[in-house]
Amino acid sequence: MSLIQTENLTKIYGSGDTTVTALDHINLQVKEGEFVAVMGPSGCGKSTLLHLLGGLDRSTDGKVVINGTSLAEMKDDDLTKLRRQKIGFVFQFYNLIPVLTALENAALPETLDGAKPGEAKKNAATWLERFGLGERLNNRPDQLSGGQQQRVAVARALVAEPALILADEPTGNLDTRSGDEIAGLLRDVTKKYGRTVIMVTHDPRIAAYADRIIFLKDGKVVDEAILEKKNGKNAEVLANKMKEIGD
Numbered sequence: 001m002s003l004i005q006t007e008n009l010t011k012i013y014g015s016g017d018t019t020v021t022a023l024d025h026i027n028l029q030v031k032e033g034e035f036v037a038v039m040g041p042s043g044c045g046k047s048t049l050l051h052l053l054g055g056l057d058r059s060t061d062g063k064v065v066i067n068g069t070s071l072a073e074m075k076d077d078d079l080t081k082l083r084r085q086k087i088g089f090v091f092q093f094y095n096l097i098p099v100l101t102a103l104e105n106a107a108l109p110e111t112l113d114g115a116k117p118g119e120a121k122k123n124a125a126t127w128l129e130r131f132g133l134g135e136r137l138n139n140r141p142d143q144l145s146g147g148q149q150q151r152v153a154v155a156r157a158l159v160a161e162p163a164l165i166l167a168d169e170p171t172g173n174l175d176t177r178s179g180d181e182i183a184g185l186l187r188d189v190t191k192k193y194g195r196t197v198i199m200v201t202h203d204p205r206i207a208a209y210a211d212r213i214i215f216l217k218d219g220k221v222v223d224e225a226i227l228e229k230k231n232g233k234n235a236e237v238l239a240n241k242m243k244e245i246g247d
Helices: 046-053 076-086 102-112 117-130 146-158 176-191 233-245
Strands: 002-013 020-031 035-039 061-066 087-090 164-168 196-200 212-217 220-226
Touching: 002 046, 002 196, 020 046, 020 061, 020 196, 020 220, 035 046, 035 176, 035 233, 046 164, 046 196, 076 087, 087 146, 102 117, 102 146, 117 146, 146 164, 146 176, 164 176, 176 196, 212 233, 220 233
Parallel strands: 035 196, 035 212, 087 164, 164 196
Antiparallel strands: 002 020, 002 061, 212 220
16 A cells, blocks of 8 residues: 655746756655665755655645645645654754753654653653663763764654654765664664655665665656665665666
8 A cells, every 4th residue: 555655746946047847747656664765866856856755845746645645735734743743754964953862852753742741752762772772862962973863863753653754865974884774774664663764865785775766867767676685786786777877
């Protein structure tokens, strides 16, 4: 069953001579519990696609449908509520609040949504412990490594128990080892916890953790690959595919 799908999704910026088509009639479906990576050259529309899927921006044409509901038909207040309760976001630079502890940062979405502080922190602690940060609950971001900060960010994305996680270059600010740990963690989010993950990445090694790869170029889907077997050759295959597309 598809959790999210797009129908002729189009995004155009500017007008007249300055018109730029960031996305050009994108049609895709992502199933519940699927881990999908989106790859393509710089400027191909990867981040724009993620922003539209998450309701962070409005499309020029076409639509995004989540669980049968079209985002284009939702009022701004309802869209805000959907983002807060049904979608988790993970960004490249963590976006943690420096003065808050790991526990407080991870609990923030539920706290802002009106949950009792004790309940929000309990839920946050559960996710942080799952991600190996049980002894770091009271550490501030500047007391954590980059990989640990990103784990806090993933826990924060999951604390409200959303069905969908959108990750925009989640390993782009990490070293190789930490990047692999985060990619493996996102895979666990789908396989162990049943969430759907859509991840934008330029790194073939990180994309190889996904179930399916969607390739974009010039705002269009130009190819896709299904990775049924996990092995060391997948990253090489994806790297060669990126060369064909033109990175």
